[in-house]
Amino acid sequence: MTILKRGLSRRRVLQTGMAGIIGSGVAPLVFTKGAWAQEFCNNPTGDTVVFGLNLPLTGTYAEEGADEQKAYELAIAHLNGEGDGGLLNVLQPSALKGNGILGKKVTYVSSDSQTKSDVARAGATRMIERDGAIMITGGSSSGEAIAVQGLCQEMGVIFMAGLTHSNDTTGKDKRRYGFRHFFNAYQSGIGLAPVLGQSYGNDRQAYHLTADYTWGWTQEESIKNATEALGWKTTAAVKTPLGTTDYSQYLTPILNSGADVLILNHYGLDMVNSLTQAVQFGMRDRQANGKDFQIVTPLISELMAKGAGESVKGIFGTSNWHWNLQDPGSIAFTKSFGAAYGSPPSQAAHTAYVQALLYADAVERAGTFYPPEVIKALEGHEFDGMGNGKTLYRAEDHQCIKSVLVVQGNESPTSEFDVLNVVQEIDRDTVAYDPAIFGGDLGPAEPVPMCA
């Protein structure tokens, strides 16, 4: 190696470089060979199976994320036959035996998605590639859900969406590997508009404040269409960044806009802030166009209503589920959640719990973890007893079709949890719609063999 002593010739460097490039081109083949031996991504071979929980534990939707985590822990305990069995006893039809899934004990790994799409994707990738998650679930933002759903389609891993309300999740961004139990903005519009018309009349000027991402956009569109069909007019629709804490700059222009209804297309902490600040601005004591000024929150949950406190009284919105429903499923779930954590579950917790059970049930019915078979078992599956009445997992867009609740802030709460009243339960035939209206393409069920 005398050559090295005097440094190196250009030719020598090029030769070594080429060898390196060829070497690094061949090396991956050695590493990826294992992927072909495995029948599909993260085929569970031991006696446990891993769920990947992708939860927003920090950020705007952190409170929902924390509640979802409790629900998943509860669902996993019930699937493994621990605790009181919860909704396992009321799901109809059910293939669940309370001994794990296909005899394998369920465990989980979790990741903080920070309410950010990029981070959610990185977390999901880590749980799939490193921790061997068979299924990814959770999330409280549609941005996250859509990002992770695309990733799961690439990897061939089923994604059971948590709380996501955007039309796009099962609309133009729907994926074969993504499933949503939660309802969507379009259904909120169908459910909410008649109630709004009855209470506030058909001659109103609406002003929208909208969270600036996929969910806000589609909710604004849906509510706008539904209210304009009533005869309302839309004065303006202003986008606010996700995670805004001070809304005064957005609220001031409303006072002179001629609007007499404020529609807040916000969720989580955004909604708590915008609603509280709007009430502090004196909006609800105002008169505009000779009518009382009103605020509407198209999507609302107990957690937010609790956070907003006094401000939420009398305000209309829609929910996926409410703990005070009196069917056996809701009673059973509220009971076991309350026994475990000392508070009634939120709608985020409910949808998370139900999604975990539905996945497990589909695997049991399919008799295998092989995703295309599980997808087949979920598509077009009709079930009952989970708190929303008879429910259909629609095959065309993987959207659950079930009844939707119109709720109103409770004027005289009896406890700190009794903050919302169910005004009306809209049955599922009314909120069903043609899946073709949002376009999109599910893609194939056959997994791409790229899971490492």
Place this chain on the structure above:
Amino acid sequence: MTTFMSRNDLFLFLGFTVVVLAMPIWLAPFGAGYPDLLQRFMIFGIFAVGFNILFGLTGYLSFGHAAFFGVGSYAAVWSFKLLTLDAIPAMIFAVLISGLFALIIGFLCLRRSGIYFSILTLAFAQMSYNLAYSVLTPITNGETGLQLTLADPRFLDAAMGQTFSGQPVPTLLGQQLGGYAGFYFCAGFLILSFFIAQRIAGSPFGMMLKAIKSNQTRMQFTGFNTRPYALSAFVISGMYAGLAGALLAVTDPLAGAERMQWTASGEVVLMTILGGVGTLVGPVIGAWIIKYFENILSALNDNILARFWSFLPEGVADVVVKITSKFVGDGWHLTLGLAFVIVVIFLPGGIMEGVRRIAAAFRRSGSSSAKPSARTQPAE
């Protein structure tokens, strides 16, 4: 036979190459040997190496480098959407666009130096972020992020009669770039980037940049116009950032606005300072450490800690778990902050200074053997 590289440079380069290519093996015991994180190590390594060309050599501290990173990502995703799913055109496109963007911003910002320069770059980056987040949503899809869909036109692919079924993913000449293939693809670029940075640092051009750092006024008095040199460094550095952004889009075809936020710009500054400003290897190590903290520490939870400390007696273990849990999970920033403070106070030259000190201590103790050691040396 012309001398192409000095022996030290060559050893550094070869050592670096071996360390990088063997990463899946030596990182596995640390829980980091999985493709996604390895890809990130490569990508942010490139980002930091590029940042160091500007900050380390010329001393100009840019607080807005994430803007070029984001522009690279968006350009690459648009290339996937409009042209072809092949990675090469996307990367060329991304590097060109981010270079052009850096030229414009650099031309304006380099009229000032020092803190004014930093603030100007920060302002431009924050502007870009807000544009991407809310103003230019038809191009960037805002907070939701830009994704590939089946309905994308992909004119080049269509012209070649290629059709896809399923989720479109970027490819390299038909080979998919997920998993370890993606890692080696990125690793190749990191090694190439490192090599180019090494050549730049050793070239007369690099000497000029270092001269700007040590005394720009004196350079000007001796008749040099320093602006073109600084601008070239700025553009090269912006192109590195664009390359890194494009690679992130190649391995994970989603471009979100968060990656342009000021926190992302600050992160690359942290990486460089933590590793060692002005050294070649330092910024890469800094990038690896920060990404490791972000991905591994943030995934630890109380259960894992309880298992880790289970050898301690009952009551003690609970207390220890309570305390340590503040430093992992969503508290990982606290750990990072502590590590940063310790490094800056005790090792102002970053981790590379620590390596140098250890090396010097070894050399002193073994000075009787006069032969110079052949170990990898940090290059200055």
